[in-house]
Amino acid sequence: MTQLEEQTMMNLSNLSRLSRGDGRQRPWIDEVRRGAIERFEKVGFPSVKEEAWRFTNVSPIAQSTFALGEGALTESARQVSEQYGFGIEAAAELVFINGIYQPELSRAGKLGSGVRIGSLEAAIEEDVPEVRQHLTRHARIDGNPFVALNSGFLRDGAFVRIGRGVRVSGPIHLIFVSDAASQSTVSHPRVLIVAGEGSDSQIVESYVGTPGGRYFTNAVTEIVAARDSRIDHCRLQQESLEAFHVATMQVVQDEASNVISQAATLGGKLTRNDLNVILNGEYAESTLNGLVVIGGDQHVDNHTLLHHEKANCPSHELYKYVLDDRATGVFRGKIFVQQDAQKTNAKQNSKSLLLSDDARINAMPALEIYADDVKCTHGSTTGPVDEDMVFYLRTRGVGLDAARHLLTYAFAADITRRIKVVPVRRRLEDFMAAQHGLPQDLRITDLGSHDEAAR
Numbered sequence: 001m002t003q004l005e006e007q008t009m010m011n012l013s014n015l016s017r018l019s020r021g022d023g024r025q026r027p028w029i030d031e032v033r034r035g036a037i038e039r040f041e042k043v044g045f046p047s048v049k050e051e052a053w054r055f056t057n058v059s060p061i062a063q064s065t066f067a068l069g070e071g072a073l074t075e076s077a078r079q080v081s082e083q084y085g086f087g088i089e090a091a092a093e094l095v096f097i098n099g100i101y102q103p104e105l106s107r108a109g110k111l112g113s114g115v116r117i118g119s120l121e122a123a124i125e126e127d128v129p130e131v132r133q134h135l136t137r138h139a140r141i142d143g144n145p146f147v148a149l150n151s152g153f154l155r156d157g158a159f160v161r162i163g164r165g166v167r168v169s170g171p172i173h174l175i176f177v178s179d180a181a182s183q184s185t186v187s188h189p190r191v192l193i194v195a196g197e198g199s200d201s202q203i204v205e206s207y208v209g210t211p212g213g214r215y216f217t218n219a220v221t222e223i224v225a226a227r228d229s230r231i232d233h234c235r236l237q238q239e240s241l242e243a244f245h246v247a248t249m250q251v252v253q254d255e256a257s258n259v260i261s262q263a264a265t266l267g268g269k270l271t272r273n274d275l276n277v278i279l280n281g282e283y284a285e286s287t288l289n290g291l292v293v294i295g296g297d298q299h300v301d302n303h304t305l306l307h308h309e310k311a312n313c314p315s316h317e318l319y320k321y322v323l324d325d326r327a328t329g330v331f332r333g334k335i336f337v338q339q340d341a342q343k344t345n346a347k348q349n350s351k352s353l354l355l356s357d358d359a360r361i362n363a364m365p366a367l368e369i370y371a372d373d374v375k376c377t378h379g380s381t382t383g384p385v386d387e388d389m390v391f392y393l394r395t396r397g398v399g400l401d402a403a404r405h406l407l408t409y410a411f412a413a414d415i416t417r418r419i420k421v422v423p424v425r426r427r428l429e430d431f432m433a434a435q436h437g438l439p440q441d442l443r444i445t446d447l448g449s450h451d452e453a454a455r
Helices: 003-018 027-043 075-083 120-125 129-134 145-152 387-394 400-411 422-435
Strands: 092-097 115-119 157-162 167-178 185-187 190-195 200-209 215-225 230-238 244-253 258-265 270-279 285-294 299-308 314-323 328-337 345-354 360-369 375-383
Touching: 027 145, 075 092, 075 167, 075 200, 092 115, 092 157, 115 120, 120 129, 120 157, 120 190, 129 190, 129 215, 145 215, 145 244, 157 167, 157 200, 167 185, 167 215, 167 422, 190 200, 190 230, 200 215, 215 230, 215 258, 230 244, 230 422, 244 258, 258 270, 258 299, 258 422, 270 285, 285 299, 285 422, 299 314, 299 345, 314 328, 314 360, 314 400, 328 345, 328 375, 345 360, 345 400, 360 375, 387 400
Parallel strands: 092 167, 157 190, 167 200, 185 215, 190 215, 200 230, 215 244, 230 258, 244 270, 258 285, 270 299, 285 314, 299 328, 314 345, 328 360, 345 375
Antiparallel strands: 115 157
């Protein structure tokens, strides 16, 4: 047995021991946890021999020993939650430390009787019908070993229920803080979002950590969008540069629902995101936008699946990567159209800007179509900053470095300008401005669309 196999077996043994039921939650949850950890023990960590993981080696996770993170409120965790909070710009703000709800740091706001937000653990204890109906039913343990691992440790997280016909003014902000100040930790945050018929809401998930911490975040989000509902969902990953982040988001849409996903990855040493959307009702619409800005030795792998089950469902997808130094990226997106999904109109595109000769991207857009009356397109472009544009700016008095920074900054415009959640858009604009030494009062949205920044 190799050293890696021995370490993996040791970790599996620890995971099995720690994941057993604690006797405090509903029996059906203990059954879910036991089944999930048994599944993980059977399949183990994925390897690069598997097609879906060919470009992402998770052996650094498998070879590491992580202590299960506790929900203790430390001063460093408090400071991080305040640093990344939206304050009064959020309709409500919930804080979780290592996946455990922190009511002392949270603000529920005045959302009305039609909205419930709070601890998933409490919702399980109360046996809320939507929890029993949807939790673990969509993100399946047999589809991804990290989902099985998360379900095996299922304890707490966020539960958001938007009632029928309710319109929420302002974003509901979920802040997940990983606190690894004293030792390397692992947390398994869980989010369940159920949007009732005709509802309208903005929901933001932020994943952050204490500075310099080495930890592993394994997150799973399930979103259920009922008929005519609208969800504007944003996901910000700003983990420590020594952290590992694996996430799965599973979305199920009913008739005429509209789900918008805006995902930004800025932190983490190794990141893998799986986003799967099932358009399971006629006239459902889905939009997936993603932005990756990384450098150093960072690695980010985004896998997306738009599964068209019913007819007349449009979908739109655009992912952009900005890679510097020795950073590596992966984009693997698929549009899958079932035979009954006639009149599908789907567009998918990925664009990558390489700022150094050592940066690498593997982009693999794909279509799998079994209907004959559809409009589906996909494409991918990769290249450095356009030197003709650099020359144009220099002829107008802009220095070489400033010209490159400005074009890189503008490259993100097609993503950030689409974000309607103001504090999210501002955070990304400020991050990009700081990265490239531009004035804080210059916003990406002022620059418009600049796809031509990359050849």
